[in-house]
Amino acid sequence: MKRLTLVLGGAAVAGLAAVIAVAQQSGDTQEESLVFLGELMSPKEISAGRKLYAENCASCHGVKLEGQADWKRRLDSGKMPAPPHDETGHTWHHSDQDLFTITKSGVSAVVAGYDSDMPAFDGVLSDAEIRTVLAYIKSTWPDRQREYQEKITKNERAKP
Numbered sequence: 213m214k215r216l217t218l219v220l221g222g223a224a225v226a227g228l229a230a231v232i233a234v235a236q237q238s239g240d241t242q243e244e245s246l247v248f249l250g251e252l253m254s255p256k257e258i259s260a261g262r263k264l265y266a267e268n269c270a271s272c273h274g275v276k277l278e279g280q281a282d283w284k285r286r287l288d289s290g291k292m293p294a295p296p297h298d299e300t301g302h303t304w305h306h307s308d309q310d311l312f313t314i315t316k317s318g319v320s321a322v323v324a325g326y327d328s329d330m331p332a333f334d335g336v337l338s339d340a341e342i343r344t345v346l347a348y349i350k351s352t353w354p355d356r357q358r359e360y361q362e363k364i365t366k367n368e369r370a371k372p
């Protein structure tokens with residue numbers, strides 16, 4: 213009987229692993245964890261980030277992270293529309309630190325004097341909340357974008 217339980221237990225674990233693998237392939241981030249700014253973000257934090265994204269970012273960056281229509285063309289105001297956060301955009305060209313700074317303090321905190329419609333979330337979202345939102349965004353990227361962005365983040369952290 214004990215043996216049977218063990219075998220069944222093993223099967224359950226294998227089943228769970230398969231479910232996780234499928235969830236990752238289908239872009240469902242529920243079971244995933246990843247590193248943001250050197251910290252391991254749990255599946256729970258990533259799903260909290262998904263909710264915060266919907267509430268705070270989706271109105272401009274799109275419910276599916278698709279960005280604003282014609283996002284590469286400057287607006288009449290001279291400013292840029294909100295780019296996608298999925299792999300078709302350029303969010304993954306920035307290090308974890310830059311993404312955090314842009315979200316907390318606005319684009320001008322990274323590019324001095326730059327005028328932009330991206331609001332600063334300092335005082336709106338806590339640092340921990342900003343980390344979860346960005347971890348959620350990262351969790352939607354395919355491997356190539358993740359690997360590229362990981363290298364950029366590593367190089368940035370290696371700087372004095």
Ligand code: HEC
Pocket residue numbers: 265268269270271272273291292293294295301302303304306311314315319327328329330331333345346
């Ligand atoms: C009111 C509209 C608006 C909201 C809401 C908004 N953004 Fe943005 N965001 C922008 C715009 C516009 C830009 C492009 C800035 C530019 O290039 O001038 C941008 C750019 C960015 C960038 C730089 C992306 C890149 O590819 O260079 C990041 C990161 C970012 N936003 C994160 C967020 C996050 C995270 C949230 C939610 C917490 C959010 N934004 C909410 C309008 C918005």
